[in-house]
Amino acid sequence: MNRLIVKYILLSAFGFLHSVAIIAQDNNKQVAEEFVEIGDEIYFVQKAPEQAKEMYIQAAQLDPSNIKANYMAGKTISETINKGEATPYFQQVYQLDADYKFDLLYSIARSYQYGLQFEEAIEHYNRYLERLEQDKDYRGEDKIPENQVKRRIYECQNGQEFIANARNFIIKNIGSSINSNSLDYAPVINADETMMIFTSRRKQNNLNENVYDDNFAYEDIFISYKENGKWGPAKNIDEPVNTLYFESNLALSADGKQLYLYRDENNGDIYVSDQRSDGSWSEPEPVSDNINSSYSENSVTISPDGQTIYFSSDRPGGFGGLDLYKCEKDRKGEWGKVTNLGETVNTPYDEDGVFMDFDGKTLYFSSRGRKGMGGYDIFKSVYKAEDDSWNDPVNLGYPINTPDDDIFFVSTKDGKRGYFATVRNDGVGYLDIYMVEIPDQTEELANKLxxxxxxxxxxxxxLANRNIGQVNQPKSSxxxxxxxxxxxxxxxxxxxxxxxxxxxxxxxxxxxxxxxxxxxxxxxxxxxxxxxxxxxxxxxxxxxxxxxxxxxxxxxxxxxxxxxxxxxxxxVTQVATDYRMVLDFVYFDFNSAHLKDESQDELSRLKSFLEENPGVRVEIAGHTDNIGSATYNKALSQKRAQAIVNYLAEQGIATERLTAQGYGETDPIASNDDEAEGRELNRRVEMRVLESRTIANQ
Known part of the structure; x- marks a missing residue:
């Protein structure tokens, strides 16, 4: 392991200090092979695809002809997040050797599907089906069966329909008070939406200072309270709910006094903890032997009156995979007989991530089956008490659902908002918690207008057509x-x-x-x-x-x-000192403080903002990742910040209103353990407000 770390540091320093343009092609190929070797050790030995991914990507960029580097870059991207970004790597493999893997066309199609490019995905799925037809006797492990491919085509067709009829949802990241630079998911809230409990694999404040085999921290449960309409800083819910290993919250009673959680015992069981009067939580206890089995129980929700529990399990007797079940309390207050929710809700695929709404009849859950876009899609079904049945589940549609996994959705009591975990472009970390907002009347009015x-x-x-003697033709579909x-x-x-x-x-x-x-x-x-x-x-x-x-x-x-x-x-009048904004669209040449032409629009907006608000004084702050020496990073970040200050000064902004400060690697906003979602975010320039005051007649 020490040898691996040393090699990685040396290679990283090599890539940082030398421009690719002056590295000989043979050296590129040699360094690319070294990166592939490191990637293989991380991926196959340490079982950490997120960390291996950046090794393969760097190798493929150094040597585009390295077929393994490209294939493993695509493969690891497909196994982590932003899966649609795998397409160019798989396409490069196909250009180099169309027969490199039997299922290569399927992999290309899958990445197109993740990237919402459904037409291209369907085309490549069909090309893979043609290959299946031509090689009927092929028995390799990389053979994808016909029924699975046809299911994917069906998902793409659904995706085209859902995007064409996108729902009027507004989806917003709930911010860094709750989300970290790691994995944050499975949010649950109480009825008055003043408390949120969720699961995180962040290193900060984790009870276990070590990491799991995949190089992420162990799961811990965190809690946040809403203060003045905003979620406060999340805190570890601590012992005895959390241990040194894996715990994940599943559900919260309507009054917020009972927390249901998952523990990886007996193949996965459901536990419950009660909140004491001092705000602490009791030792979690198994819910009931009627509910917990020797099989897996993965998710749970409790009805608002506390009398019915719904959960997922892969126990025998279901319709296939994980099914949804319910259990009601008897007269003695004990959990009684467990019953399957039936084939209206359950499918031969997995159903999981169940949530009973505060109305006591609307059930949200995720399914890999029925009419979905791929992975888990979120559905809802309404219980009909008159005949003890469920309505046909309805897909919540795009943009809530995507071709990736969308799961663990919860709604607020007033039905105006919902929370779930997903991967989006504006995320804080790998997986973030987002709020879904139903459009207000103003937006509905806009739609009508x-x-x-x-x-x-x-x-x-x-009228114009009739005036010139034309006949209106119906628009072609x-x-x-x-x-x-x-x-x-x-x-x-x-x-x-x-x-x-x-x-x-x-x-x-x-x-x-x-x-x-x-x-x-x-x-x-x-x-x-x-x-x-x-x-x-x-x-x-x-x-x-x-x-x-x-x-x-x-x-x-x-x-x-x-x-x-x-x-x-x-x-501007309410912007506090130390207000920060990342200048996302300011770009520099590699390893340089030279501003690229593509930065012009963003710099013009920054100049206009300062011209219109002469009472604002700002610091331009440069930041880097931790690759290379700290001294070099600080110098480069200072030069980049100064380059922006120089531009603004040349445009007429008074220099006394501008400060350039390079922080190097000292103030990261994400983990430096990863490139795409870590170091890339840390290499940034920010505008920080030092002073904001009103100037008369401005």
């Missing part, structure tokens, strides 16, 4: 429809709609899309692309701190697609 505008436009087009992005801008302090200057710019130079205002603070973009494109969405308003965010827009389809995005702006 939008439809009204479309009807009026259609009417005007019809094969006509591709533009993707609509509806943007709502709000004041972060009071949630009031704001009129602002908004822009949406793509990768191509000068590719800026026009917006149409359809209501106060609400704007629409009509986007026409034949592939998924990432845009920079910028929102600016005098008196507020501007925001720039990345938005990924899928290709056009034969049905309309609508996506909704909410951006909140902070009033």
């Amino acid at each position: 939008d439809k009204k505008n479309q009807k009026q436009l259609a009417k005007e087009e019809g 094969n006509t591709l429809q533009p993707v609509q992005l509806l943007l709502k801008v709000e004041d972060a302090s009071n949630q009031q709609a704001l009129d602002a200057q908004v822009s949406l710019k793509g990768n191509q130079k000068d590719e800026t899309l026009a917006s149409q205002k359809i209501a106060d603070g609400i704007y629409r973009f009509d986007i026409q692309n034949n592939k998924t494109v990432e845009y920079v969405l910028a929102v600016e308003k005098p008196g507020y701190v501007y925001k720039s965010v990345k938005v990924s827009i899928p290709p056009m389809a034969d049905k309309p697609q609508e996506f909704r995005k909410k951006v909140t702006l902070d009033p």
